[in-house]
Structure formats: structure tokens, C-alpha cells
Amino acid sequence: MASPGAKALEDRVAVWDTAVRCLHWLLVATVAIAWLSSLALLGWHEPAGYAAAAIVAARVAWGFTGSRHARFASFVRGPAAVAAYGRRVLARRERRYLGHNPLGGWMVLALLACVGALGVTGWLYTATDLFWGEAWLERVHAALAWLLLALIALHVAGVVFTSLRQRENLVRAMVTGAKQAPGADDAA
């Protein structure tokens, strides 16, 4: 007879593919190094920033070619769906999504866009003749870095909140790739 633990394993389905998981944790590491090295160890800052931007480029490409839940088309939803999901969260009646939920989907785009913009502004004022040393670009770069920090705080809060609401450890799912199989009440 199968043990309860084995039963729980049987009920899990693959959601996040290997590329999504590797790119996520590499992005976390490179953004952390880029941020920390802006305070000390400046020699690490530009390589880490470029690495983060390259990871974003790879993730965007994977968003059009990757597996089902990696694709933007599967999790980027219109304003009406996002507002409806937000209202349901406030009423504590939101449905579970196997991939990113409608609010989480826009957070993914915001995080990727912010890191991408940091890479571009950093490059523009350190490596191009046209914008080299421009003070306003440096200010934009610093503002984007703080915006990114705020987005990350919201992102982690959203992950913890949804994990508690759904009684599922979403951080572990981003490591193993597997989540509880969808139930009858779940959204697509």
C-alpha cells in the first residue's frame, strides 16, 4: 500500500521548467550582487549588472518559446482580469492558479522591465559616447535601483501571502518545479 507521503508525491505536477527555475535563482543572485556591490566592491557592479540584464533577455526569449507556464501568453492577462482577481483577493475568494496569478503575472513583467532598464541605463552612461557621465541618467539609474528594491519587497510579500492562502510553499515550488495538482475549483 502506498504511504501518505507517496500519495502526496503522486498528486504533484510539473509547473516550472528547469530554465525558469535556473534563470530565477541566477537573477536573484546577480541582482543581489549588483545591489550590494554598488555600496562596496564596485568592481563587481558592472559585470553583475550586465549578467542580470542578460538573464532578463534569456527569460524574455523563453517567454515566447518555453513550456506552458513559462510563456507570457499563459500568464499576462488584461486589466479586467487583473481587477477581478484583485477584488476576489480582497474578498478572500480568489481562485488558485497553477502558474502565475493575474497580479503575479504583471509583477513578473515589472521586475524584468526594471532590471532590463537598469542594464540599459548603466550601459548608456558608462559605455556610450553620447551619454557618458550624464548626471541625469545616473539619477534615473539610482531611482530605478530603488524602485526595483520596492518591487522585490512587494514580490516576496505576494509570494508569502499566496503561499499562506493556498497552503502551499511556493518558494519550494520555484526550487523543485512541482506544485499540488489542480483541484476542481482552481483557475486554468
Ligand code: HEM
Ligand atoms: C532579486 C530579487 C528577485 C527578483 C528580481 C525576482 C524575480 C522573479 C521573476 C522574474 C519571477 C517570474 C519567474 C518566471 O516566470 O520566470 C519570479 C517568480 C517567483 N519568485 Fe522571485 N524574484 C526575486 C526574489 C525572490 C525571492 C527572495 C523569493 C523567495 C522568497 C522569490 C520567490 C519567487 C517565487 C515563489 C516565484 C513564483 C511565483 C508564483 O508562484 O507565481 N523571488 N521572481
Ligand code: HEM
Ligand atoms: C541589476 C542591475 C543593476 C542594479 C540593481 C544596479 C544598482 C545600482 C545602485 C543601487 C547604484 C548606486 C546609485 C546611487 O545611489 O548613486 C548604482 C550605481 C552605478 N551603476 Fe548600477 N545597477 C545595475 C546595473 C548596472 C550596469 C549594467 C552598469 C554598467 C555597466 C551599472 C553602472 C553603474 C555605475 C557606473 C554606478 C555609479 C557608481 C558610483 O560611482 O557610485 N549598473 N547601480
